[in-house]
Amino acid sequence: MPYVITLSGSPADRSRSTHMLNTAEALLGERGIAVRRIDIRKLPAAALMVADTSNVQLREALEVVEHAQAVIIATPLYKSAYSGLLKIFLDALPQAALAQKPVLPLATGGSLAHLLALDYALKPVLASLGAQHVLSNVFATEQDVVWRDDRYVLAEPIAARLAEAIDAFVQVLEDAAELRRFRSNALVGPRPFRRTHARQSEQLVGQGSVGVFIQPETTY
Numbered sequence: 001m002p003y004v005i006t007l008s009g010s011p012a013d014r015s016r017s018t019h020m021l022n023t024a025e026a027l028l029g030e031r032g033i034a035v036r037r038i039d040i041r042k043l044p045a046a047a048l049m050v051a052d053t054s055n056v057q058l059r060e061a062l063e064v065v066e067h068a069q070a071v072i073i074a075t076p077l078y079k080s081a082y083s084g085l086l087k088i089f090l091d092a093l094p095q096a097a098l099a100q101k102p103v104l105p106l107a108t109g110g111s112l113a114h115l116l117a118l119d120y121a122l123k124p125v126l127a128s129l130g131a132q133h134v135l136s137n138v139f140a141t142e143q144d145v146v147w148r149d150d151r152y153v154l155a156e157p158i159a160a161r162l163a164e165a166i167d168a169f170v171q172v173l174e175d176a177a178e179l180r181r182f183r184s185n186a187l188v189g190p191r192p193f194r195r196t197h198a199r200q201s202e203q204l205v206g207q208g209s210v211g212v213f214i215q216p217e218t219t220y
């Protein structure tokens with residue numbers, strides 16, 4: 001069954017970026033989309049540090065990303081870049097792990113000062129892993145994610161922006177599914193076309209013809 005993988009890159013137990021990720025997961029759940037979650041900080045640290053794929057837990061986490069349909073990544077900004085924890089995990093992924101997968105980045109920072117870090121630091125790494133469709137990120141400052149009554153709460157504009165981003169993400173998933181259905185129908189081909197194609201091909205072969213056979217009136 002297709003699923004979206006959600007990756008939390010914060011080392012913190014109580015984490016604003018992870019709260020954004022939780023909210024994104026809830027929104028996907030409302031739309032009936034299956035989600036699998038990886039909290040990178042919960043993976044075995046020693047194996048993660050040296051990308052030891054003989055470690056079952058790490059290997060399974062990497063495989064879950066590889067087999068996902070799409071990815072949502074949440075990270076805090078650290079020293080004007082995304083978290084080192086996230087980088088270590090991304091480094092352990094195979095080269096084309098994000099090929100054909102839409103990616104939505106979510107991030108939190110102390111202020112807007114380093115907002116562009118997602119563009120100059122994270123995006124090239126995603127591209128090197130094969131990601132071709134990176135959606136517009138959702139960025140929140142510490143003031144946008146406040147601790148209230150024992151839990152984090154998103155400020156209304158960020159909550160709305162996140163909901164918009166999830167709508168766009170779901171639309172991309174639906175478009176991709178539609179394209180896959182279209183392609184698999186085109187590959188199988190409508191029955192009359194296949195019969196005609198086979199009959200006419202046989203005739204051409206019988207006449208000793210070679211080359212590409214095109215039937216212009218066929219619609220896919």
Ligand SMILES: Cc1cc2nc3c(=O)[nH]c(=O)nc-3n(C[C@H](O)[C@H](O)[C@H](O)COP(=O)(O)O)c2cc1C
Nearest residue numbers: 010012015016017076077078079080108109110111
């Ligand atoms: C070590 C460290 C470095 C940080 N560096 C930056 C930074 O360069 N730019 C920034 O905007 N915020 C920076 N911050 C603030 C965090 O990005 C911010 O608190 C964020 O919300 C933390 O996300 P989390 O709660 O998901 O871990 C830094 C925080 C820490 C602990």
